[in-house]
Amino acid sequence: MTAASTAATHLIIITGTSRGLGASLTQALLKPGNRLVCVSRSRNPELERAASASGVKVAWHLQDLSQAGPSATWLGSVLDVVEETLASVTLILNAGVIDPIGPIANLREPALVQHLLTNLATPMTMSAAFLSHTERFGCPRKILAISSGAARRPVEGWSAYCASKAGLDMFVRSINAEYAQAPAERAVRAVALAPGVVDTGMQATIRNADFAQVQRFRDLKDNDQLASADDTAQRIAAYLERPDFGSTELDDIRNT
Numbered sequence: 001m002t003a004a005s006t007a008a009t010h011l012i013i014i015t016g017t018s019r020g021l022g023a024s025l026t027q028a029l030l031k032p033g034n035r036l037v038c039v040s041r042s043r044n045p046e047l048e049r050a051a052s053a054s055g056v057k058v059a060w061h062l063q064d065l066s067q068a069g070p071s072a073t074w075l076g077s078v079l080d081v082v083e084e085t086l087a088s089v090t091l092i093l094n095a096g097v098i099d100p101i102g103p104i105a106n107l108r109e110p111a112l113v114q115h116l117l118t119n120l121a122t123p124m125t126m127s128a129a130f131l132s133h134t135e136r137f138g139c140p141r142k143i144l145a146i147s148s149g150a151a152r153r154p155v156e157g158w159s160a161y162c163a164s165k166a167g168l169d170m171f172v173r174s175i176n177a178e179y180a181q182a183p184a185e186r187a188v189r190a191v192a193l194a195p196g197v198v199d200t201g202m203q204a205t206i207r208n209a210d211f212a213q214v215q216r217f218r219d220l221k222d223n224d225q226l227a228s229a230d231d232t233a234q235r236i237a238a239y240l241e242r243p244d245f246g247s248t249e250l251d252d253i254r255n256t
């Protein structure tokens with residue numbers, strides 16, 4: 001390895017790393033040259049052991065990402081103490097919730113607001129903190145928002161989720177529009193990527209819910225047709241490294 005290749009680190013912040021796709025993404029990104037900042041409300045001791053064994057530097061943070069203001073303040077403070085030279089800095093907005101599921105007429109403020117804070121407001125405030133606190137690094141910057149097919153076509157009973165993920169898609173497009181003319185040292189590339197139907201706790205929640213298309217999701221599980229979180233994470237990790245990252249701002253891992 002040359003001195004140059006060891007000099008700069010790829011810093012990657014990942015939200016929602018305690019389980020599901022986020023845990024698998026963390027595992028997939030345990031590669032030399034990466035430094036990870038992982039955040040969720042709970043810990044995953046097995047993943048922490050795997051990270052320690054890998055030798056990759058990982059910081060584990062416990063933060064409730066339904067709190068949009070504190071989450072942004074937290075991210076800013078994490079970025080402000082980074083001293084090393086960075087080859088790139090990436091924010092992966094993976095944390096998300098599916099509930100509340102059910103008829104729109106049953107939507108009530110507490111569950112809806114909690115949902116929108118977690119899936120949309122906090123990704124927005126964290127992106128803002130990321131953009132303002134990473135400019136000093138002068139390195140390539142990427143934002144990857146984990147979106148959903150449900151952002152792009154309605155699913156009966158998922159109005160909160162469809163709306164929050166559609167909002168996330170448009171937010172990603174807004175970032176790209178705002179930074180389209182930015183000079184190289186301020187440039188940002190953002191993608192909203194749908195991961196397919198992945199075998200995680202969120203899918204278990206979906207199978208246990210009551211909505212029109214629920215049988216389709218039960219059948220996918222029964223027929224072993226769900227993508228594994230590990231395979232999906234490997235594909236997303238490869239996607240992040242593509243030289244044309246950002247050229248398709250709304251993408252689906254199943255198209256790659």
Ligand SMILES: NC(=O)c1ccc[n+]([C@@H]2O[C@H](COP(=O)([O-])OP(=O)(O)OC[C@H]3O[C@@H](n4cnc5c(N)ncnc54)[C@H](OP(=O)(O)O)[C@@H]3O)[C@@H](O)[C@H]2O)c1
Binds near residue numbers: 063067146149199
């Ligand atoms: N699974 C699928 O089929 C599928 C399909 C399309 C899109 N997606 C998207 O993929 C992403 C990951 O989903 P998943 O299937 O892996 O879900 P999951 O198994 O339910 O895991 C969700 C993760 O988000 C974290 N999280 C949720 N609320 C949080 C909060 N308030 N504060 C901090 N962390 C929070 C959870 O950590 P804690 O509970 O420990 O905080 C957990 O690590 C989501 O954005 C989801 O919408 C999933």
